[in-house]
Amino acid sequence: MLGLVTPLASGNRKVKKMSEPSSSAAAKISSFALLVIFLTLALSLVALILAINVLYTPNQEPSVAGYLLLIGFLGVALSTYVLLQTRKRIKRLRIKTPPVITTVECRKCGFKNIRDFQRGDYIFKEVEPCEKCKENTLITAIYREVKEKRKKTRF
Amino acid sequence: MNEMATITALQNQIMQEPFGEYSWILNVLIYVFFFVFMFYGQKINTYIMLREVEGSLYKLKYIKDKGRKKAIEAIKEIGKAETDPTARVDRFLEYFTIAPKSLDPAGIVGKLEHILDVRETRFKDDVKLMAPEADRTQINNLENTLEAAMALNFIYKIIRHFYLLGKKTLSLYIIMQLQMILPLVMREAEAYANALKAFAEGQPIGDGVGALVAARLTQGHPTRIIAKDCIAATVPLEGRTAYVVKAEGPGGNVGKPGEAVKTVIEENEGKIATIIMVDAALKLEGEEVGEIAEGVGAAIGGPGVDQFKIEESILEHRIPINAVIIKEDIGDAVSPMRKEIFEAVDKAIERIKQVILEKTKEGDKVIIVGVGNTIGIGQ
Ligand SMILES: [Zn+2]
Numbered sequence: 134m135l136g137l138v139t140p141l142a143s144g145n146r147k148v149k150k151m152s153e154p155s156s157s158a159a160a161k162i163s164s165f166a167l168l169v170i171f172l173t174l175a176l177s178l179v180a181l182i183l184a185i186n187v188l189y190t191p192n193q194e195p196s197v198a199g200y201l202l203l204i205g206f207l208g209v210a211l212s213t214y215v216l217l218q219t220r221k222r223i224k225r226l227r228i229k230t231p232p233v234i235t236t237v238e239c240r241k242c243g244f245k246n247i248r249d250f251q252r253g254d255y256i257f258k259e260v261e262p263c264e265k266c267k268e269n270t271l272i273t274a275i276y277r278e279v280k281e282k283r284k285k286t287r288f
Numbered sequence: 289m290n291e292m293a294t295i296t297a298l299q300n301q302i303m304q305e306p307f308g309e310y311s312w313i314l315n316v317l318i319y320v321f322f323f324v325f326m327f328y329g330q331k332i333n334t335y336i337m338l339r340e341v342e343g344s345l346y347k348l349k350y351i352k353d354k355g356r357k358k359a360i361e362a363i364k365e366i367g368k369a370e371t372d373p374t375a376r377v378d379r380f381l382e383y384f385t386i387a388p389k390s391l392d393p394a395g396i397v398g399k400l401e402h403i404l405d406v407r408e409t410r411f412k413d414d415v416k417l418m419a420p421e422a423d424r425t426q427i428n429n430l431e432n433t434l435e436a437a438m439a440l441n442f443i444y445k446i447i448r449h450f451y452l453l454g455k456k457t458l459s460l461y462i463i464m465q466l467q468m469i470l471p472l473v474m475r476e477a478e479a480y481a482n483a484l485k486a487f488a489e490g491q492p493i494g495d496g497v498g499a500l501v502a503a504r505l506t507q508g509h510p511t512r513i514i515a516k517d518c519i520a521a522t523v524p525l526e527g528r529t530a531y532v533v534k535a536e537g538p539g540g541n542v543g544k545p546g547e548a549v550k551t552v553i554e555e556n557e558g559k560i561a562t563i564i565m566v567d568a569a570l571k572l573e574g575e576e577v578g579e580i581a582e583g584v585g586a587a588i589g590g591p592g593v594d595q596f597k598i599e600e601s602i603l604e605h606r607i608p609i610n611a612v613i614i615k616e617d618i619g620d621a622v623s624p625m626r627k628e629i630f631e632a633v634d635k636a637i638e639r640i641k642q643v644i645l646e647k648t649k650e651g652d653k654v655i656i657v658g659v660g661n662t663i664g665i666g667q
Binding site (some may be wrong): 166178233250252253254256257258274276277278279286287 | 489490491492500502507537538576623624625626627629630664665666667
């Protein structure tokens, strides 16, 4: 839900216009959530500063400092974790599209031309004459190349 | 005595240490937490699950809206209609198909086929009205695009239904079921979203690898229409005569391979040495994309009409049937063809030749069926 805002906002304006009600609702929730996260972060930082203060002032119980430190670290850890999690979700939501590549080949001289896919291309379509021998060329391949990191498992 | 006193004093000190005399508040809080979780743990769980489902539902809505918009854009761009197709598209997205009654299953395949034919004709007529300028290939592609948008719309509606039902009843079991299947549903929705894009552009998809194998074999040989949306070519292969069958490209359609195989068998009066079917198949997690496997049986998906027909016609003449499959996952099957899958075509052809050499004699006749959506693949 949080992650939905950014692709809509960063995408083109048309997309935003299309689903305005949902995007504005999502934006409201997300800004509220962000506020909470940053408030937690600020409060826990205050707790940490207080803890250091207590530690360095004489005649104070050191255990109070301990509690404050605990609260401070927990707060910082929690808020950064949530923040990172939302970032990750935003990244995951962005639909990535690797480019689709068309290979045009000359039957006669084997001249190969690799370009981006254009609407109307199809495999085994005869297209523009060859640059070298003026023979008609043929689209022999259309594919997309996915570069995925493969997680190594033992199986 | 003395020791006891020290211990008690120490205990008091420890208990009171952080908050002095207010330490009982901490105690009460701990008890409150304990009881709240004991009695309301399930409710809290339910709410957390509901939130999770809500998040996915937002994403589904986004995907669905984007799909609808893409479809409308494609129709406007290709069809060049004078009127705005939006209203018609919205109506199209709500179309439904009722499967024939299976109470008395005899003859159901014919009924199913008829219903599917009616559906297809209706869809194509509608697309023609939406996009009057589109040619046959483009109409097929637009029809596929709209069907993908329809599937997305349907998925969104079903998930929304159960989400709202769960919210209304606050039944853990409704929400839990939904939450459990959501990862798979989301995967499917993403696959459809990718498919929609590929269909709108007319790009070959992973599912078309079977058709591509057939297209490679028919290259340079004359083709003829053998059944509705299906072509065949007679190709000499390893000293045998191969009848290569595939859907007619490059528009998006799967043709009627069942009908085509039946016709070829009848033309040859049943004298076919073997049938080899090539198709994309869903891989299991852990298998490689583009892996090739071999087996027997009619390798063809869909509603089952074509599989039934092929099995019927080979039974009559006791024709052996072999299958070569190319493995890919659901996402790869409906998105633009991956390089690994494209490269598997050569390997599949090698396998086919091997099967022909091993299972038939020189001069025999074989049928090779390239199954799959032939979008973006000519012949
Ligand atoms: Zn050339």
